[in-house]
Amino acid sequence: MATRKTGDDLTNVIFTVTRDIMAAEGYQAVTFARIARESGTSRTVLYRRWSSPFALMTEAIQAKAHEVQGTLVDADFNTGSLRGDLIAMLTRYKHSADIMGRTYNRAILGEVSKEDNQDVTTFLAQLKQSNLFIMERILSKAQLNGEINNTTTDLVKLMPFELLRYRFLISDEPITDDFIAEVVDEIVLPAIMQQQPHA
Structure with a gap:
């Protein structure tokens, strides 16, 4: 049985899934339901941390930019x-x-x-x-x-x-x-x- 990801591991998965969806299908495809399903978490977890898919997408993109060049x-x-x-x-x-x-x-x-x-x-x-x-x-x-x-x-x-x-x-x-x-x-x-x- 797979271990459920938590903390930073889960955040990294959520960010990666969010970026992948946006790159493949565009912004309109970035929904909490889709991200939760593909990240192996729940919408409740996402709603607790981000007020909207846009807020999550912004943090995910900024995290990638910071990782690449600060x-x-x-x-x-x-x-x-x-x-x-x-x-x-x-x-x-x-x-x-x-x-x-x-x-x-x-x-x-x-x-x-x-x-x-x-x-x-x-x-x-x-x-x-x-x-x-x-x-x-x-x-x-x-x-x-x-x-x-x-x-x-x-x-x-x-x-x-x-x-x-x-x-x-x-x-x-x-x-x-x-x-x-x-x-x-x-x-x-x-x-x-x-x-x-x-x-």
Whole structure:
């Protein structure tokens, strides 16, 4: 008789099953009933831990991204220049988006259109705060290095992430190294420098 999985072992199985279902059949196939059946657990176990299939899917995808390359928030970008740090950060961000995949990212778009989806509202608020934290750390380092005198507005801090998300989710065009450099050189850096005090 097979031993029923518990704790971290069960969580890993649930995450793997969730990712496999989404990859094979899309977001709409990700249901608690299906995941419970294929994970060898009960829907009650899932409902106790996750408020919705979207919340479970988000945690499962993030766990995979963290396993592959760690968290973007914890990454230390130290290339020696503001430009280099921005390019390194956006390259890492692009890799995270690739790991999460278009199916998951487009599921977010679908959920955003639904009214009163607290899971998505919470996710987007957390995403915004983590993006701001990443940029503030990069800009603070640039201040210490004497490249800039001031940090900048939240609008400018969020701009690089929004541009890559649009490219990834809406335009369906590849995010290349040249595109990342263009975003930094033609949009983000000029916007940052525009908000510096002029002599």
